[in-house]
Amino acid sequence: MPDPVIGWLLDSDPAIRWQVLRDLLDAPEAEWRAERARVETTGWGARLLSNQDADGQWAGGAFVPAGFDWSEWHSVGQPWTATGFSLTQLREFGIDPDSGIARRTVALVGMNAHWDHDHQPFWEGEVEECINGRTVADGAYFGVDVAPIVERLVGQRLADGGWNCERINGSLRSSFATTINVLEGLLEFERSTGGTAASREARRSGEEYLLARQLFRRLSTGEVADPAFLEFTHPNRWRYDVLRALDYFRSAGLLARPDRRIAEAIDHVQSRRQPDGRWVLDRQLAGRVWFDVDDGQGQPSKWVTLRAMRVLRWWREQGA
Template identity: 75%
Template sequence: MNDPVIEWLLASDPAIRWQVLRDLLDAPEPIWKAERAKVETEGWGARLLSHQDADGQWAGGAFIPAGFDPHEWSERGQPWTATCFSLSQLREFGLDPSSSRARETVELIGGNSRWDEGGQPYWQGEVEECINGRTVADGAYFGVDVSAIVERLISEVQADGGWNCERANGSLRSSFASTINVLEGLLEFERATGGTPQSRAARRAGEDYLLKRHLFRRLSTGEPADKRFLCLCHPSRWHYDILRALDYFRAAGLLSGAAPDPRLSEAIDHLRSKRLENGTWPLDWRPAGRVWFDLDDGVDAPSRWVTLKAMRVLKWWNSPANAAP
């Protein structure tokens, strides 16, 4: 509690504080759960819930806001205010899935929201792997039966072990972004239900896809697949970076009890190199586009979200129980 970075994190929103208490301070469960309960009524969580439509959606749409002008996408960036991104944000905030507001939201969305692409009921999933991965993560977290979407994702694994939203257009190679979105969904499904032999095997294959590439390198040349993968981003939305991947492997390791894979070490070293002199980590970039409100102080400034994730990743990596190399 004398660590100024921890104090800085705690002097924040309930969405940050409860995760600091659980993941960094190992507070007893009743303590962090009491803090998590505030997400519904205080701060960012309450603010996001205040923008919810009467029918349970956000911005009148599943993926795209109602009345959206496509020119906005090219001029300002992809909008992030519709239902799917708002639900994922609430999951990151930690809205208690057993709360009455969460249960009501799940029911209303199931009854009223339809995907823009083909009019499918929301909890039946869309067609793109990225979207369906996040839908599985949100659904599993909030107690929805998403097993049918999981089965679809399992059937869409590429030969190299990952996923790609361009598969339907003929792509035979996986992408980092599609793969991390699906992996997070499968992990949340496994956490909620135990998973199936098929879903666990698919998740291991997807992990191996990323690990073979040390989370950011091309398998063919060894060069970074995208320099932005090494830049720390928040909110991630559908985008990929090494911190998102490392936080996934941390969560997966905590669920399975497995020690960290040595192939994570290069990404870990890069994460350490990004730490500022005051012990925090900066926000390198955030996706452009319409949002309900900002969650950080701006690009290049210290970020509580990035710092929280980086600190819990390194705590996991350095844990003597993991015997990380």
């Protein structure tokens, strides 16, 4: 390849390769779809599916593994092996939602998985907006009717335009993390169904919440809201960073043109490019996983590099 970084990305798992072909090389659709079809049979996608329980769940639970000892959360970290996070990872890998194994998984999860909060059926969601945002994204991607959860999320929007999982505990201010989780869900819902007038308006207000803060600053003082927002994490799980937010706006690019208020975040991404053209993984979340999909914190990351390169390409092509 003329670009050694592209060659490095292509020397990878099908979950990355198909996105490089589509998003960076403009390969014919038949080519990237053929590579995408390998996700369920080769590499990380197949490996994650091999850890699935007979009843369609992962680790026997929806949010945490069955029989989870909550002291582990404090001593080791939040676990990432249960059904909700595994489905999100399959979606991010790009498994074909119409494949037989995907349809079987969705049906089994619907029959057997229940949320830890109050034993709610999985595809009905629970009470936290972060969890429900990801459930909407996963459900919409896999063809599940998640409209009732969307309606709840629309009604849970706060006065500043975003969302916060701490709303049920009295919070009146939105959070960056909850808002990006909900926005990703609403975008996937809109893609699969066209959305509703209320969901589209809610998505716009959530976008405005982030844009007004330049994706990482406090509205009140202009200070950086959290230094971790400027560090690149993968997989993000429920965590927020500016690269995740930028990739959301890129993904929504056909629906909303670039806004100059993200220019500073774009500059930050550009500034973090290493001399060899790659980006490193700044943060790797603690807690049990099925397997790692990066070479470790502080090392060049194909996932972070893919996301950064396609965000910057989108920004340039929009003439922003």
